[in-house]
Structure formats: structure tokens, C-alpha cells
Amino acid sequence: MTQPHSTPGPGAKTPRPATIEDVAKRAGVSRAAVSKVIRNAYGVSSAMHDLVTSAIDDLNYRPRVAARAMRGSTFTIGVQLPQVENGFFTRILVGILSVVSRSGYQMIIAPMVDSMSGAAALESLLDRQVDGIIAVAPAVPQDWMEQLGRRVPLVQIGQHDDPVNYDAVISDDEAGARLVMEHLLGAGHTAISHITNDERLLAEPSTDPHPRRLRVYEDMMLARGLEPHVVRLDEARMDTRSAAREMLMRRPRPTAVFAGHDAIALTTMRVSAELGLSPDDVAIVGYDDVPLADHPLLGLSTVDQSGEEMGADAARLLLERILGRSEAVTHTFAPELRIRRSSASKVAPQANS
Amino acid sequence: MTQPHSTPGPGAKTPRPATIEDVAKRAGVSRAAVSKVIRNAYGVSSAMHDLVTSAIDDLNYRPRVAARAMRGSTFTIGVQLPQVENGFFTRILVGILSVVSRSGYQMIIAPMVDSMSGAAALESLLDRQVDGIIAVAPAVPQDWMEQLGRRVPLVQIGQHDDPVNYDAVISDDEAGARLVMEHLLGAGHTAISHITNDERLLAEPSTDPHPRRLRVYEDMMLARGLEPHVVRLDEARMDTRSAAREMLMRRPRPTAVFAGHDAIALTTMRVSAELGLSPDDVAIVGYDDVPLADHPLLGLSTVDQSGEEMGADAARLLLERILGRSEAVTHTFAPELRIRRSSASKVAPQANS
DNA sequence: ATACTTTTGTAGATCAATCTACAAAATGTA
DNA sequence: TACATTTTGTAGATTGATCTACAAAAGTAT
Incomplete structure (x- = not known):
């Protein structure tokens, strides 16, 4: 079991977590090189890869999401969820989780606090610069959603509109x-x-x-x-x-x-x-x-x-959208009695x- | 109903969201002044306040969490949750939410994907630089938690350890x-x-x-x-x-x-x-x-x-800790048959x- | 060997906020 | 009026990553 971030130092007083700079120094390479390695980007020799990887392990380095967000992506998808206490929504959540957890993306949930705050929950995800959003039964007008879909990959579950800038997963x-x-x-x-x-x-x-x-x-x-x-x-x-x-x-x-x-x-x-x-x-x-x-x-x-299938499907659609698809897709599921x-x-x- | 962030421009193609710079220009003041206003910091005249506030409204400006996180705080608390589908944990969540939603803090949830990934969920919250963490029944050794508590305000629900660097809320x-x-x-x-x-x-x-x-x-x-x-x-x-x-x-x-x-x-x-x-x-x-x-x-x-009371109590303890308390507190709730x-x-x- | 590609690594700008240090203005005091 | 103090606003550094542009090194083909 590793320590939470960075070198622990038994009893030490909150050692500052390692940054990419520290890793670069340790490995004797540039920051850019380290960045490439952690992003699996093109242009790293296997020697460089090993060198950097071991420096990362030594320092227990983890990139800060905030710093990444400043330029690149956060590798995070956001789920807006009404009523965590409703069993149907948790079914959806379980489905989403099953796909997202094997995708390299992290998932965060923004719960709605009252029935009218769907927009607030969605905006809070946007403030966090998530790479994509799954909106579960948002109580938000469609044109608002279209605006949102123009800014960020977006999939909606459970509202019957015919979206242009986002995908929809619904049941008949x-x-x-x-x-x-x-x-x-x-x-x-x-x-x-x-x-x-x-x-x-x-x-x-x-x-x-x-x-x-x-x-x-x-x-x-x-x-x-x-x-x-x-x-x-x-x-x-x-x-x-x-x-x-x-x-x-x-x-x-x-x-x-x-x-x-x-x-x-x-x-x-x-x-x-x-x-x-x-x-x-x-x-x-x-x-x-x-x-x-x-x-x-x-x-x-x-x-x-x-719900699990709808959630999983929505997650797959979102990942596609993050990868670049822009034509809107609507999937309709057949319910069973x-x-x-x-x-x-x-x-x-x-x-x- | 406002648009999702920034000026919409009907049909416009994703206008870049306004930054603090834009607000400053619009109001004819410095970035620092705008920053002070949005943080309610000391040293703003009421004239300045009104000026900046209306510029913010005009541009529909919202500060980016990532940029704030680079220097200051994120005004976000993270909740690590096992099994969203378990009714008891959602009871706790509802309790947390009831306190957090009136606190000015945003809440995000990091769900555990399997029973052993509590540490991963907690680290992902740390990567996001949340201002505090509530760990619900984390399956994580105590010394690991102590390390975590040294880095970030932390409250644990439902594990009987006697923590030094974080608070605990448990039931007897x-x-x-x-x-x-x-x-x-x-x-x-x-x-x-x-x-x-x-x-x-x-x-x-x-x-x-x-x-x-x-x-x-x-x-x-x-x-x-x-x-x-x-x-x-x-x-x-x-x-x-x-x-x-x-x-x-x-x-x-x-x-x-x-x-x-x-x-x-x-x-x-x-x-x-x-x-x-x-x-x-x-x-x-x-x-x-x-x-x-x-x-x-x-x-x-x-x-x-x-669960609701335990969740609400944990949230209150966390807010105290974020405000500076450092002595560890353990609250024990009496169960009822x-x-x-x-x-x-x-x-x-x-x-x- | 020479010229051309391709691969590999780096320097330095950049992102959007906060925060420190300080100057200017306003206010208070003798 | 002169001096001290408080209030208000700004410039510029800072945070930790990514990304572009480019130079150096390594391969390839002639």
C-alpha cells in the first residue's frame, strides 16, 4: 500500500507533494520529457520512459488535476445526478461507473441539492473543466442544454428532446x-x-x-x-x-x-x-x-x-464524443414489463x- | 434562466468563456481588484464592488476552479463513497449534502469502483485539490489515513480508529x-x-x-x-x-x-x-x-x-477543520433498535x- | 560519404486565477 | 497645516502542468 502522494517521511510534517519539476530534476531530464511520458505522448525512447517512470515512482509523483486543466484536459467526466437516494438513478450510476472505470477517466458526481438546481450542478461541473458531462434527467430547458453541448461533450439521459449538440439516451x-x-x-x-x-x-x-x-x-x-x-x-x-x-x-x-x-x-x-x-x-x-x-x-x-444499460451506453457515447464525434446520436431503449x-x-x- | 457560462451569442460557436481579465477590462480595473471582489476580500470600496459585480453579470463570468486551485482554494469538498447502491451510504450522503449545500462549498463524490479501491478514490480527490475530504467507510489502513489527514482536512465516517490527524464520526x-x-x-x-x-x-x-x-x-x-x-x-x-x-x-x-x-x-x-x-x-x-x-x-x-445525522455531523466537523481546527475530534452516535x-x-x- | 527523414529531447510561452508588496488616495489627529 | 494612519487599488510574481517550435541525434537512401 503506497502513501497518499509524495514521499511520506515518517512523522514528517506534510512534505510538499512532488511536482513535475521535481521528477524532471530527479531523472535529469526536462519537464517536457516527463510530461510526454505521463501522457503517453509521441517521442519518448524506451530508455527515457524507464528513467522517468522510476523517478515518478521514487517520488510518488501524481500530476495535479488543476495544473493539467490549465492547458490540457482533466481526464475527468462529470455526472449530474438528481436524488442520490432514488434507486433508479443509482442503477444508472452503476452502469456509468462500469464503463468509466475501465476507461482511464475519473468520474465525479455533482448531486442536485433541490429539484430546480440542475443547471447549478451542471455549471459546477463546467467550472471544474471536466472533459465531458452526463446529465441524468436534468430539469433544464433544452436550449440551455444546447448551449452547454456546444461547450463540452455532453450526453443526456432520460429527456425526450431531439438534441443537435449532444447525445441522448432515453427509454421509450x-x-x-x-x-x-x-x-x-x-x-x-x-x-x-x-x-x-x-x-x-x-x-x-x-x-x-x-x-x-x-x-x-x-x-x-x-x-x-x-x-x-x-x-x-x-x-x-x-x-x-x-x-x-x-x-x-x-x-x-x-x-x-x-x-x-x-x-x-x-x-x-x-x-x-x-x-x-x-x-x-x-x-x-x-x-x-x-x-x-x-x-x-x-x-x-x-x-x-x-438503468445500468442506459448508463453504460451513455458513458460509451460520451467517450466517443470526447474522442471527437460531433454528430448527435439518440439511443432509445425498449422497456420491459x-x-x-x-x-x-x-x-x-x-x-x- | 441564465446560459451556461459566458455570453451566449445566439448560434455562436462556443465563444470562449470570460476570464478575470475580461471582467477587469470591462470594468476598467485591475485583475487583482476583481479577484478581491469575488473572494469578498478586504479592501474594496462599495463603488468598486458594484462596478465589478455588474461587469461580472454582463459577461456571465464564473471563475475557473482549476485556476483558483493553482494558488488558492477550490471551495470544494470531496466525498469518498463505497457502493452508491447501498441505501445506508446514500443516507449518509443526504446528511452531508444538507450541510454542505448551505455552506458555499461545492461537493463532489468519488465513488469506489471495487471494494479495494478506497485509496484510489481518496487520491483522486487529492489530485483535484479539494479543500477537505469526508471518507465514508474507507477500506484503508489507519496509518495511510493519518498521512492523508496531514495533507488535507479529513473526516472519516464509520471506522473505529482513534485518529490524530483527522476527525472520526462513528456509531457505537x-x-x-x-x-x-x-x-x-x-x-x-x-x-x-x-x-x-x-x-x-x-x-x-x-x-x-x-x-x-x-x-x-x-x-x-x-x-x-x-x-x-x-x-x-x-x-x-x-x-x-x-x-x-x-x-x-x-x-x-x-x-x-x-x-x-x-x-x-x-x-x-x-x-x-x-x-x-x-x-x-x-x-x-x-x-x-x-x-x-x-x-x-x-x-x-x-x-x-x-446516517443522515452522522453525515451532517461529519460535514460540520470538516468545515470546522477547513477553518483551522487541528485537534482531533471523535463523535460517537448511539444506535437505536x-x-x-x-x-x-x-x-x-x-x-x- | 552525403543528403534527407525521422525520432528524440528541450526551452520557454502559456493557461487563469491568487497573493504579496507597495503606491496612491483618503481619512484622522494634533 | 502637517503628519500619521488607514483604506483602496495595482503591478507583477507565482502556481504546475501542457504544448509549440525547434535543435540535436539517429536512421535511411542514394
Whole structure:
């Protein structure tokens, strides 16, 4: 196990970390030569390589990212992430990590502190001069993103715009919502509620996945002559819990609930359980397939967006872009329905009064 | 909504972002004056302040972190995090974020890619010249950490060493394990198994929480004349799932399981459910209180380490340290047992053959 | 051997901020 | 009014890497 940077000197008081200058002196060569070696640049003999490498090892030298950033690149990619506590986003993160970790690039995460600070998180990455950015569901207008894409290689995950200056990785939300609705309608449900995000949370209602899922829900209900019933989470007035409670206390009670994403679905299941209801009373389907959704005790039916694959794909696209590609690419993933206990009743229950 | 950095110029091709030089020119003052204004340093008249501020706004100027880092500080704190997908660590992260976000410091996360790369993650933060580091359960020897603490303000979460050059925030793992064992023994269980991490994963067995929980388990079993039964996760040979299965298939079957942490406990519950067992057959208690543990359908009994509070406390300690404190501080949090359905049976079942 | 390439190494400018040292201006005091 | 003190602003050095331009050395072909 090596020491953290530079020569330790037992008990020594913070010896200044070695710089490229120190390495050059030690090896008896120029700074430029050392720089070439650490960058694997053209024009180093193998003798020079060995000489410099051993000097680097001796001094435990590590280049400072800040100094590199002044002229060249930082070999760092930045990930803007909303809600670290949301299992779906961590699935994406794991996917990104799996690609980035074998790429020679370092990854840093800029978490959003509140739902509106996506731009701030992205700018903080830019301030850091990352070589590329993956924006996960940023709540930021598209033209702002286009501006950003002009300055830095950029890949966005989970917003349906049709970007010119960056790549997009999305899931087919219409298809996913259709899978859910076909499943529920096919089981005979007619009283189906939809519980979803507050529209005011959405900076870009036209590109966000949730309005699309909502739209499909409404269309399919109306197409069958059924009346849609939409519950919106209103951060100001009530939390998910009380919204779900209100929804489940309604008479006639919905026999099925399509939740905008798994966190909402799990809370709905929670409330449902607290009210003494079972999956036979109310079928619940979520969206995302968060890690614990498949736990046998939860058994949450949901739409698998395969976050790991989307994350890994986004990372690959970003690396391509960093290497020079400039044509915009959009990849669309096909979602898959995972039917579990929460909606497994074969026959829809009668709506009770 | 502002544009990402600098003047946009509709459709313009990546106009170079404004530098401090540009601001100085625009305001008709020196670079040093601008620098003072953005750092809130001493020696600026209010006229100067306004002049510079409006030039900054006009040009949409943002200081580059790299350039600042060359001489001054980066106003960034780094968090080294193992396993973003583990709910306990995200609890800690949320706590850190709550403090850091109102502090004027930016936060970046360096995730560990595998269980042994804690040192690499920490060094990458150091390369970035963060002003301080929070290390969450780093798998790194203490003397290495001491070296690191000598170079940069440092706070560690979740390792029981007695640091000299950095602060530590820990939970009283002995007390937590005792709570669990008292609970299970008090309910009449005698066949209690303990399932925990592979010891080879632990860089520092003497400071890691898990060996301490194990020790308490063993001691309390032996003190009552009971035979301890420890299952270790062995990454090479088997995963958590098959380890749990093996444990539950054993005859006589344990009537209670104390799991080293919630992820293991949840997998054990999963296997238990798959084997058709109920909480009445096998009581299960975890450790951490991950977000979904209290879901009524899971109802996992566990030890609440109040991750958010620990994270927030660590962040406060780090900010103090950045401001100059150098005496080492160790804060110990008292864990609380949360009894839920998974271990709620009043009477211990008979060990069956 | 000579002329031409190619390879290898170096000097020195450069990046964008901070910070020190100091001069000029303003303010206070006798 | 003269002198001391405080406040305000600036010039220029500094940080640690990269990168360009070029010279020296080594190969190659004639």
C-alpha cells in the first residue's frame, strides 16, 4: 500500500507533494520529457520512459488535476445526478461507473441539492473543466442544454428532446406506459388511477418522461370510454403519502393504480398496506424497477428501464464524443414489463363503494 | 434562466468563456481588484464592488476552479463513497449534502469502483485539490489515513480508529449489536446465526464495524452457553444469496438471524420467503435501517444508525477543520433498535430438525 | 560519404486565477 | 497645516502542468 502522494517521511510534517519539476530534476531530464511520458505522448525512447517512470515512482509523483486543466484536459467526466437516494438513478450510476472505470477517466458526481438546481450542478461541473458531462434527467430547458453541448461533450439521459449538440439516451416511455395499461386493462380493471409528479417540478414538460406516461394513460382510458383519474403530487400542499392516501380513500376506490415511478408506487403500497388493503383489492404498478422492487415480500410490478444499460451506453457515447464525434446520436431503449405480486390478481376486483 | 457560462451569442460557436481579465477590462480595473471582489476580500470600496459585480453579470463570468486551485482554494469538498447502491451510504450522503449545500462549498463524490479501491478514490480527490475530504467507510489502513489527514482536512465516517490527524464520526457498534442480541435472546431464541462480511474484504479488521458486531454476537452467545454459528460471505466461492440459503437449510435451522447489515438481511428475507418461511419460523434482524426497511411489507427489524445525522455531523466537523481546527475530534452516535415484523414474534419458535 | 527523414529531447510561452508588496488616495489627529 | 494612519487599488510574481517550435541525434537512401 503506497502513501497518499509524495514521499511520506515518517512523522514528517506534510512534505510538499512532488511536482513535475521535481521528477524532471530527479531523472535529469526536462519537464517536457516527463510530461510526454505521463501522457503517453509521441517521442519518448524506451530508455527515457524507464528513467522517468522510476523517478515518478521514487517520488510518488501524481500530476495535479488543476495544473493539467490549465492547458490540457482533466481526464475527468462529470455526472449530474438528481436524488442520490432514488434507486433508479443509482442503477444508472452503476452502469456509468462500469464503463468509466475501465476507461482511464475519473468520474465525479455533482448531486442536485433541490429539484430546480440542475443547471447549478451542471455549471459546477463546467467550472471544474471536466472533459465531458452526463446529465441524468436534468430539469433544464433544452436550449440551455444546447448551449452547454456546444461547450463540452455532453450526453443526456432520460429527456425526450431531439438534441443537435449532444447525445441522448432515453427509454421509450410511451411503450412502457402502454405495457402497463395493457396489463391492467387486460386484467379487467376499469377504475385505474394514475399518480404522478407535480407538473410544476418539470422545467420541460414537453420532454420529461412523466407527462408522456400520463398522456398514454389518459389516451388509453379515454379510448375505452373510461374516465381518467389523475393524482398529482403537489409539493406545496401535500406529500406523496397523503396524496396516495387520498387516492385510495376515494369512493369508488380505484381497483388499480399506475404510479409514475417506483418511489411513488412503493409509498402507495405502503399506504395501501396501512389501510389493510391487499393486491387483490388494489393492483399497483410502478415504473423503473428499482433494486428492491423484485423482493418477494414487496413484489412490485413495474417497468424495467434497465438503468445500468442506459448508463453504460451513455458513458460509451460520451467517450466517443470526447474522442471527437460531433454528430448527435439518440439511443432509445425498449422497456420491459415485470409483472409481480402487486398486480398479479387474475381477475380485477369490483369497484366497491 | 441564465446560459451556461459566458455570453451566449445566439448560434455562436462556443465563444470562449470570460476570464478575470475580461471582467477587469470591462470594468476598467485591475485583475487583482476583481479577484478581491469575488473572494469578498478586504479592501474594496462599495463603488468598486458594484462596478465589478455588474461587469461580472454582463459577461456571465464564473471563475475557473482549476485556476483558483493553482494558488488558492477550490471551495470544494470531496466525498469518498463505497457502493452508491447501498441505501445506508446514500443516507449518509443526504446528511452531508444538507450541510454542505448551505455552506458555499461545492461537493463532489468519488465513488469506489471495487471494494479495494478506497485509496484510489481518496487520491483522486487529492489530485483535484479539494479543500477537505469526508471518507465514508474507507477500506484503508489507519496509518495511510493519518498521512492523508496531514495533507488535507479529513473526516472519516464509520471506522473505529482513534485518529490524530483527522476527525472520526462513528456509531457505537458494540451497543448496537448488544441491542440486537438482547432483543433476540430476550424473545427466547437460542439458535441464532450471524451472517456477515467476508473478513478478506476488510482492510482493517480491527477498526471495521463488522468484526465488532461479530465479537459481541459471539461473546453474548458464549456467555449464555450457546453455540455461535457464523456465516461469512465469501466473494470467491458464493454470493450472499447462496450463503443465506445454506444458512437457512441447515438442520437444525436457526430460529433467528442477526445479519451484519441490511443488504444481507434483505437477501436473507428474500431467501427465507422463497423457502416458504415466515417471520414466525425465522426472525431476522439487520443493521443500518436502510430507507425501505420500514416498509410495512418488508418490516425489517434493524439498528438505526441515523446516517443522515452522522453525515451532517461529519460535514460540520470538516468545515470546522477547513477553518483551522487541528485537534482531533471523535463523535460517537448511539444506535437505536427498530423492531419490526421480521422479528416481532413474541415467542421464539422451537428449533426444528 | 552525403543528403534527407525521422525520432528524440528541450526551452520557454502559456493557461487563469491568487497573493504579496507597495503606491496612491483618503481619512484622522494634533 | 502637517503628519500619521488607514483604506483602496495595482503591478507583477507565482502556481504546475501542457504544448509549440525547434535543435540535436539517429536512421535511411542514394
